[in-house]
Amino acid sequence: MIVTEQKRENKTELAKKLGVCRSSLYYRAKRDELDEEMKKQILIVLGLNPSYGHKRIALEFKLNNKRIRRCMKKYGIKPYRRRAKSPRKKDDEGKPKSKWKNEIIAFCPVKQNIVWASDFTYIKFRGDFIYLATIIDIYTREIIGWNISTVHDTALVLGAIKHAIERTGKIPVYLHSDQGSEYDAKAYGAYVLGKGIIISMSHKSSPWENAFQESFYSQFKVDLGYVSRFQTVEELIEEIYQTIYYYNNERIHGS
Template sequence: MKKSRGNRKKAIFSKSKNEIKYLAIKELHETENYSIKWMCEMLNITRSAYYKWLKREIPKKELEDISLGETVNKYHDKYGGILGYRRMTIFINRNENKDYKYKRIRRIMKILDISSSIRRVRKCCTISNKNDEKAENILNRNFEASRPNEKWTSDVCEFKIPKSDKKLYLSAFIDLYDRSIVSWQISYQNNNILVFDTFDKAIEANPDAQPLFHSDRGFQYTSPAFKNKLEKQGIQQSMSRVACCLDNAVSEGLWGIFREEMYKLYDIHDEESLISAIENYINFYNYHRYQERYDSKSPIEVRFEALKTNIPKFYPIPINKRIEKYKANLAMKNPTEITSIG
């Protein structure tokens, strides 16, 4: 994986109010041979206080914070800076067999001056066909599911190949129960075959699946041939409304996560490295991207556990304050638009 880049400020874990001054005196004396007496006078501190600090025994709590800071730095570099304090806590607790609280990791990350990345805006590559028939928005932004293969969503994402005018297209099917990528397919063309092959792979892996299938109004999903494939499997189709990307928010959100994290985790410089990065990131996402909503488990872990029982555990979507605020503002502007965004 690609390491994160950028300068980080020197971490200070001590609670001493003059810690910065003491560190400056120590460093300047050792590197530039500045007079300790003169520096203490300039910084308005006593020499005795400085020497007392210099000979002090570092408290156990401070040593633990220093060690934890090194671990946080290691995970920040290893995962290309994609971990916020919540996922940083989950990853460290799972992989290091610890039980740190969110607040402590957040404090350490603040001291280290590190944070997660902000997602980019995705360029839409949906191409609709006005001549084909459309399906109703049956999903209606109800993105919760009680079991695997109850609801699937799909979309196609475009990637530019570095140092080339060519593009790659990635089609993916997502299960709304565990948010796992059920199947995926890469192609140099955004066509029917791309989505059809993705569908065939999904059914091959889940032969008895009859989920509600939701997508946008891309021409692949509205084609009669694709509708026949759904009907043959006994699958009901649902489609987003016109110009309503939030109707397919899970798939749209996946591409936001995908683009932001993949380019930070892997070194992508040509066609081969791009294809390799897509394959590796999908594996990472399915098997190693632990999520707070799923009790710090990966999508595939949640899926396998659910498939082994007759009554799978229900994982409600946590309340998102930003989404609730958006819905409130939307309701004030247009009361008819009040729906579950999830």
């Protein structure tokens, strides 16, 4: 009883010093407790989805986004954001004009497996480079094929195409890419034309003509997050696979 009375007096004195009513101390304590629990849940979501901001986290929890934003601000929680653009491939101004033209420049497919687009990017990891080639169906916006290598060559991009054909069991009408040397190689043309696919290529120095792949890689790098957290290249590659799966199946896409 003496201890209970002492606690009550302490809370009363504290309330007077703070200039608030005694009941507000209970409210604040309860809110802090709820905020701590919410912080844990937010960190779990960000661990799986590093790029989610407060609005997408609120959608995940089905809560008011202002509440999530307040909690994130309180604890200094921030989603992953790219600090700078990834270095791009070397400029191709000196290259001769490709014999392939852009066949899809004003084309809008009405179903899947009409137009696939190919591209590759690189990820710097512990002083080395990992190259990722992907195939996207521009109707569904799904990544349907991919290949990873330590070398960027025609085998890298052909591996992604073969993987897409194997996974979907389909052959596209068009296969679009930029004019990189990997796509201008004889082996590339022989394989693609041999499958009865029409080759389409962007004009020189026109990355916007392969906008779906450019958009994917921009988001992919954000979703992948800081690669320095991985101890081995095997861990990184596993996370690349998980990030592609997440992009295709679980990401809450903005409108």
